[in-house]
Amino acid sequence: MRNVFLFIRSNFNFLFFLVLQIISLSFLFRYNKFHEAAFMNASTEITGRVNEKFDNVAYYFKLRKTNDSLISENRRLHQALKENFEAPDSLRRLILDTLKTDSGKMFLKYNFMEAKVVGNTTALQANYLTIHRGSSELVRPNMGVVSPQGIVGTVVNVSEHYATVMSLLNRQYKVVVKLKNGGDRGTIEWDGLNPLFVTLKDIPKSASVNKGDTIMTSQTSSLFPANIMVGTVYEIVDDKNASNFYTLKIRPATNFYNVEYVYVIENLQYEEQKRLEDSTRKKFQ
Amino acid sequence: MSELLKNIIRYVLFILVQVFVLFKVPPLHRFITPYLYFLFILWLPFNISRTLLCLVGFLFGLSLDYFSRTPGLHAAACTLIAYVRPFIINVMISQEGTDKNYISPSVTSMGWAPYITYVLVLTFLHNAYLVFLEWMSFGSFIYFLGKVTATTGISFMLIMLTELLFYRKQKFRTNTV
Known part of the structure; x- marks a missing residue:
């Protein structure tokens, strides 16, 4: 015993x-398991506050770009108003029925909440x-996050007034997306090499893909509504016919260097869908 | 200003500069991440005990980790260089009693060549360990080698710039206490 103590001392x-x-x-x-619960909540609250102080200064330098992106989003939304659609006066008329979205929340699936990036x-x-919106403002882990230009990531951690979002530029991040042209689904991930590009995999070679094609969110991801912009195809990586699937280099629509405001998306029907899927899995295990 | 207060201010400043300036710089190349923050550990006084040095290194790395959301990554690298630091200093100090006559390692207290070697070895160790931990979860060997070399080069350049810009005057204390 004495030797043990001597060893420790020396x-x-x-x-x-x-x-x-x-x-x-x-x-x-x-x-992911122990640490998150034990320390991350408290530390997010502290680092979030420091980040916010810094962002108050840096915000002014990005005002012009923020304004531009908000204006172009506004323009897109104005374009979608029903007043913009009018058919000639005849027996057949285009009537946009807005009742479903207006009356009650019965059919509402996705709820958008704005948040500032700090x-x-x-x-x-x-x-x-880090975004300045937390559990007391209805943000929960596993909600999708989009910017005015395109998708940003997923909420992974929430404290009282702040939340952290795993961005598209994270090696662990994966999300199901589709080609706008043809609708083939694949998975987006980041290879960690260049923050200007992400990789899209698992698109079968039977799909037709060209440079500049638009990539959008798919309704199967259940985090994002369908048809939100993800990015455009920058390059089709030549694998010399080694695989039956394309590897595509994608330029994300979101500019991660100047993103100032984002929307957190709550899927109101997620619980029901997940319950059903889980019970199905249990049944056929 | 007392040495303790000076180091507390440095602690905060280095973390803030690393998080809000160097991490915000758009990447020049995929191999390059500019690291400067660990200079805090290199500047700690000579007479600090080895146990305390390890502990300070660990806490310092962990504080940066909470900003970059990678708990343990920088803490591990900082603990390593804090542990190795006394050995390197022992080898590099040329004259008897330098560690008693001066407060902390610098160009004036150690001389140019030993100080640069001291900085280079610890920078290399820090970056190699950091990239190694990153490489364990993903990446290829070329990535590992390239990133260690490039990051060490950039870090060394930044440290030398900091040394020239913020020249630390060191008084020679004649009476060895």
Whole structure:
């Protein structure tokens, strides 16, 4: 016993170093389970506040770009108003029935909530955004996040007034999207090489793909409403017929360097869908 | 200004500069992430005990981790260089009693060549360990080598710029206490 104590005393520094290493590595590799619950909530609240202070300054430098993107979004929404559609006066007329969306919330599936971005990284391998809207403002983990230009990511962590969003530029992020032209579905992920491009995989070679084709969200992702802009095809990577699936280089529609405002999307029917899917899985296990 | 207060201010400043300036810089190349924050550990005083040094390194890395949302990544790298630092200093100090006559490692206290070696070795260790941990979860070997080299080069350049811009005067204390 005495020797054990002597050993600890003589090698105290090295053992202390080892303990600290083990603590930090366990933080790193068991991040998703234990650590998130234990520390992340409190730390998000603190780092969120610092981020907000900084953003108050940086915000002024991006006002022009923010304004531009909001104006172009406004224009798009004005374009969709029913007053813009008018058929000639005849027996057959185009009538846009707005009753479904207006009366009651029965059919409403997606609810948009605006939020300000107060923290954002693009230089790392795992990039996250911090938004100034948290659990007391109805944000929950696993909600989709879009910017005026296109999709941004998914909420992963929520504190009282802040939430962190795993952005498209994160190695762990995956989302199901489709080609606008043809509707073939594939998965978007990031290879961590260049923050200007993401990769789209699993599109079968039977689909017709050209440079500049639009990629949109698919209704099967259940985080995002269908037909929200994701990006455009920048390059079709030549794999010399090694696979039956395309690998496409996609330029995201969202500019992650100057995103200022985002919308958090709540899927009001998600619970029901998930319950059904889970019970189906249990039944046929 | 007392040495403790000075270091507390540095602690906050280095974290803020790293998070709000260097992480915000648009990437020049996929291999390059400009790291400067660990200079805080290199500037800590000579007389700090090795246990405390490790602990400070760990906490310092962890504070950065909470901003970049990668708990443990920078903490592991900082703990490593904080642990190795005393060994390198022992090898690099040429004259007897430098660590008693001066407060902290710098060009004036150690001389140009030993100080640069000290910075280079620790920068390399920090970046190699950091990229190694990243590489464990993804990436190829070319990525590992390229990123370690490029990041070390950029970090070293940034550290030298900081040394020249914020020249630290060090008084020679004659009476060895």
